[in-house]
Amino acid sequence: KNEVEQSPQNLTAQEGEFITINCSYSVGISALHWLQQHPGGGIVSLFMLSSGKKKHGRLIATINIQEKHSSLHITASHPRDSAVYICAVPGEKLTFGTGTRLTIIP
Amino acid sequence: KAGVTQTPRYLIKTRGQQVTLSCSPISGHRSVSWYQQTPGQGLQFLFEYFSETQRNKGNFPGRFSGRQFSNSRSEMNVSTLELGDSALYLCASSLILAGESTHNEQFFGPGTRLTVL
Numbered sequence: 001k002n003e004v005e006q007s008p009q010n011l012t013a014q015e016g017e018f019i020t021i022n023c024s025y026s027v028g029i030s031a032l033h034w035l036q037q038h039p040g041g042g043i044v045s046l047f048m049l050s051s052g053k054k055k056h057g058r059l060i061a062t063i064n065i066q067e068k069h070s071s072l073h074i075t076a077s078h079p080r081d082s083a084v085y086i087c088a089v090p091g092e093k094l095t096f097g098t099g100t101r102l103t104i105i106p
Numbered sequence: 107k108a109g110v111t112q113t114p115r116y117l118i119k120t121r122g123q124q125v126t127l128s129c130s131p132i133s134g135h136r137s138v139s140w141y142q143q144t145p146g147q148g149l150q151f152l153f154e155y156f157s158e159t160q161r162n163k164g165n166f167p168g169r170f171s172g173r174q175f176s177n178s179r180s181e182m183n184v185s186t187l188e189l190g191d192s193a194l195y196l197c198a199s200s201l202i203l204a205g206e207s208t209h210n211e212q213f214f215g216p217g218t219r220l221t222v223l
Contacts, residue, residue, distance in 0.1 A: 033211075033212070035214075040216075041143075041194050041196070041216065041217040041219065042214065042216045042217065043196060043198075043214035043217075044214070045211050045212060045213060045214070048210075048211045086149065088149075092162050093139075093151035093154070093162050093164060094139070094141075094151055094212070095151075096148055096149040096150075098148050099148065
């Protein structure tokens with residue numbers, strides 16, 4: 001069973017700050033998902049990556065397969081980035097991290 | 107292309123009743139997975155259906171069941187509801203290219219928020 005840990009659990013930052021959310025897992029995988037969940041519940045898939053780095057707008061995700069670690073970065077953070085960010089690792093089923101609640105203050 | 111839709115969006119039931127939730131995947135997606143999200147346990151996998159067959163099942167009691175129809179629409183049923191079944195139920199569809207569906211991008215619906223009184 002893959003254990004997935006995220007840190008920090010909660011993060012409050014000022015608008016414009018650079019944000020980093022970390023995800024570690026215990027069993028080697030071939031890919032990892034980053035998800036965003038806004039208040040109200042809807043989940044959006046941000047990235048699925050298997051190596052290196054992916055960038056989409058102000059969001060950057062990196063993964064180090066050997067170290068079993070992934071990071072999600074947000075540059076020039078904005079209040080609309082306030083959400084819960086969840087990493088998930090595949091297998092027979094998706095195993096989810098506990099999520100990081102991000103609040104960006106204007 | 108329309109996204110994943112779930113009905114109903116909100117539901118209130120009492121203990122002992124049963125409930126059926128519906129999920130319509132993105133057109134062309136043949137895999138549908140169901141998840142339960144609670145404040146205490148977070149997101150947990152319920153089951154996955156592909157081509158009308160259950161491929162994987164999470165650690166939930168037999169009161170939780172599901173099915174998938176030939177048009178890939180899926181339903182999940184919870185019988186004999188308990189207070190602890192109050193949760194957000196999410197479904198996600200995936201275009202299976204090869205191998206495990208979890209290795210492909212999953213597209214989530216808005217969820218059904220179930221409250222059991």
